[in-house]
Amino acid sequence: MNRRATPQPLDVRPVTDAELADWTRAVNTGFLRPPTVPDRMLADRRVAFAGSRVSGAFDGGRCVATFRSFDQELTAVGGAAVPADGISNVTVAPTHRRRGLLTRLMADDLAAAKERGDVVATLIAAEYRIYGRYGFGPATTMTEWSIDVPRAGLDPRWAGPLDGGRIDFADGEEIRRLGPQLHERLRRERAGVIDRNEHWWAARTGRLWLYGDAWVEPFFVVYRSADGVVEGMASYRTDEKWSDAKQPLNTAAVNWLTAVTPAAERALWHYLCSIDWIATVRTGWRAPDDLLPLHLPDPRAASITTQADWLWVRVLDVVRALEARTYAASGVSVLEVVDRAGLAGGRFLLDATPDGASCAPTTRDADLTLDVADLATLWLGDETVGRLVSLGRVREERAGAAREADALLRTSGRPWCPDMF
Structure with missing residues (x-):
């Protein structure tokens, strides 16, 4: 008579430094990425994760579920920053589903966050139906546009802002120096914005390798107002695509664009639409009420490609x-x-x-x-x-x-x- 094997109790606990490689393999497996963990990525994660709360579930020494949280600040309506428990890297191996692993990891983390005095917990939900049962609700929406540049109606001879400001290329060092102060201005003005620590800027400028493929430097540009104040910046990449008739069909994909004035926002979008050979601009993750379409003479040139829930919040106090x-x-x-x-x-x-x-x-x-x-x-x-x-x-x-x-x-x-x- 065949009997199903009784699952052995699994060990749910903080991850040691020696187990970080196995934990990272489990994260990659959960997100359907190649499980290999390059030495440099592991070393950089040790730097970036210092101070994070890294937990996992282990079965016979193998990591089968992962969870990480870290200190975060979230801007409330009106500009006040509240302490938050940022949650990321949540996975359960497909071989170990339906054993309550996520529930145990989440319960432990939220209880600790409540004890620390965090006002809320936050996460970006890969799947919609999971996190409501833990008290999370979708609190912001993200919209991405695709701009048909030839249809936008902009002057193809555009050579710079008409408000006396200017746009210049920058390197990673300049972005790391100027970016944090600009982002602080943004998050004092916009509910839903979270803080960016030094590791965020390091990862986006090649100093740290935390995710995905090996680093390829993007283009960085900075907008300065007529009086020389930095009011905007952007990071973008381009592809190389030509038609059979040798017509350029290239796309500029925005990694991130920060602007604290409408003038800066308008100038950066007009710049991106003015680059030679660029036929399409993908905007990246923008606010659902972004001014972008109305910055174009023909707003219909910007069509929505993605609109979905984004930041989820769990109230703790x-x-x-x-x-x-x-x-x-x-x-x-x-x-x-x-x-x-x-x-x-x-x-x-x-x-x-x-x-x-x-x-x-x-x-x-x-x-x-x-x-x-x-x-x-x-x-x-x-x-x-x-x-x-x-x-x-x-x-x-x-x-x-x-x-x-x-x-x-x-x-x-x-x-x-x-x-x-």
């Missing part, structure tokens, strides 16, 4: 999360927050004004009942309470409460996270 953000109107709302994990549930009274907000546990009757994942979706202002009520995800306990909450929580500009992590 309701009081601090709601007090950290700003509100355009005054009002009071009592929220019944349901959290199956027991980390952030309860009934809370939000008293908001444009000058500040207070939030505290309360015994008053609830106006709205919602899951902690739906609170995360609403927190950065990219979704409406009314839509979630219509979907049955938020329950309106008092008539008119959804409309009143929307007046508090909605924002004039949509949140945006420009980064993958």
Whole structure:
């Protein structure tokens, strides 16, 4: 009589330095990448992961599930930075599914983040249906455009910004020197933006090799205003494609583009569309309400190629999360927050004004009942309470409460996270 073998208990724990190579092989396997780990990549990961919380599940000495988290800052509505638990490198080997490994790794990490005092946890979800059960909700949207350059209507003789500014090429050293300050300006102004540490800049300029193929240097350009202030920069790559009739059909693919003024944004997009031989510009991950199409004489030249959820948020401290953000109107709302994990549930009274907000546990009757994942979706202002009520995800306990909450929580500009992590 055949009997199925009983699975042996798996060891879930922090990863030692000696196990990092095996852990990285498991990450690569989970993301369907070649499992080989080059020596330099492993050495650079040791540098970049210092201070990270690297965990795994082991079966007989082999790593079969991976998880990493690290300290992060996320910009709330209004510009305040809140401490966050950034989560990445989450995989479970296909040979070890349905054994609760992700649940154990996630529960341990979120409990530790709560204990540390993190306000939220964040991640970029590779698959939509996984993370809602852990209290995460999609909080920002990403849009990518493809620009048909000949159709855009721009002057092909364009030779520089018309506002007195200028665009110059830069090397990696200059980007590492100028980029962090520019990004800090952006994240003080835009909800949803996360911080970039020195390892981010090192990896994007060839100093560290953390992902994918061997480093190939992209083009870097910097925009300076008429008074010499750096207000924008971009990184992009190009291919080499010609038609049978010897016509150039090359594409410029933007790795990232940062601009803190509309003038800088307009100048950088016009520059990218003016490069000789470039017929198409792929924009990379942009905000869904990006000004890009309207910077072109013919906005229809920019067609959306990707639009999807991006940054997912898990609220760990309701009081601090709601007090950290700003509100355009005054009002009071009592929220019944349901959290199956027991980390952030309860009934809370939000008293908001444009000058500040207070939030505290309360015994008053609830106006709205919602899951902690739906609170995360609403927190950065990219979704409406009314839509979630219509979907049955938020329950309106008092008539008119959804409309009143929307007046508090909605924002004039949509949140945006420009980064993958």
